[in-house]
Amino acid sequence: MKYALITGASGGIGSSTALTLAKEGWNVYLHYHSNEVAIKELVHEIDGLGVEAIPIRANLANSREVGRLVENIFQLDAIVYCSGNSTWGLFQDHSEDEMDQMINLHVKSPLLLVQRLLPKLIDKKGTIVMVSSIWGQIGGACEVVYSTVKGAQLAFVKSLSKELALSGVRVNAIAPGVVETSMMSSFTDEDKRGIREEIPMGRFARASEIADSIQFLLSTRASYITGQTISVNGGWHT
Secondary structure (H helix, E strand, O other), X not given: OOEEEEEXXXXXXXXXXXXXXXXXXXXXXXXXXXXXXXXXXXXXXXXOOXXXXXXXXXXOOOHHHHHHHHOOOOXXXXXXXXXXXXXXXXXXXXXXXXXXXXXXXXXXXXXXXXXXXXXXXXXXXXXXXXXXXXXHHHOOOOOHHHHHHHHHHHHHHHHHHHHHHHHOOEEEEEEEOOEOOHHHOOOOHHHHHHHHHHOOOOOXXXXXXXXXXXXXXXXXXXXXXXXXXXXXXXXXOO
16 A cells, blocks of 8 residues: 655645545545644545545644654655745745745755655655745746745755665656635736736646646656656746
């Protein structure tokens, strides 16, 4: 039986990924921070698929809580790091506390998490997928901090993949464009229309489309793919 850790499993991409993998026979550790209601519903749905769903609570914006997550992981074949949030506004208006939280959540915590779980992944010749962002590739005005930490994730993937290749552990990233999840709830309908007009396919991604890309990278069909960033953005950035 295979086990995958999915961080941020209460979010749109995380929950969709958990369901996609569960339908493929994966057992899943479901990390979350505060949305216990969504996790309980997800556990109930996955239980009906005949695989194991194990919820684990930790605040990864505080890197000291990585240990709480690690101590609940036993067998492990894959890590899918979906945890994240975005910030919006002029760079000079961001506080140091906001920067620290973003750096912890998107950079320090995933580095510590992977570092501490590497022995288990190496033992299983496992796989890591980081869910980054189009802004980590091209940068975005008024999302400078978010773009910076997402870009750091891509550098992490490139570097770690080379270090682990001979150990049989593959490391890749997904870089979504705009995905129709709760992270878009702060945008007005007019804002959303303007963004859609910039995307060649004329729509936002569905969370299930990101999950399918993640599932592919975890599968044997991607056995010779490592150190890569797969752009899933409707042609917005090529």
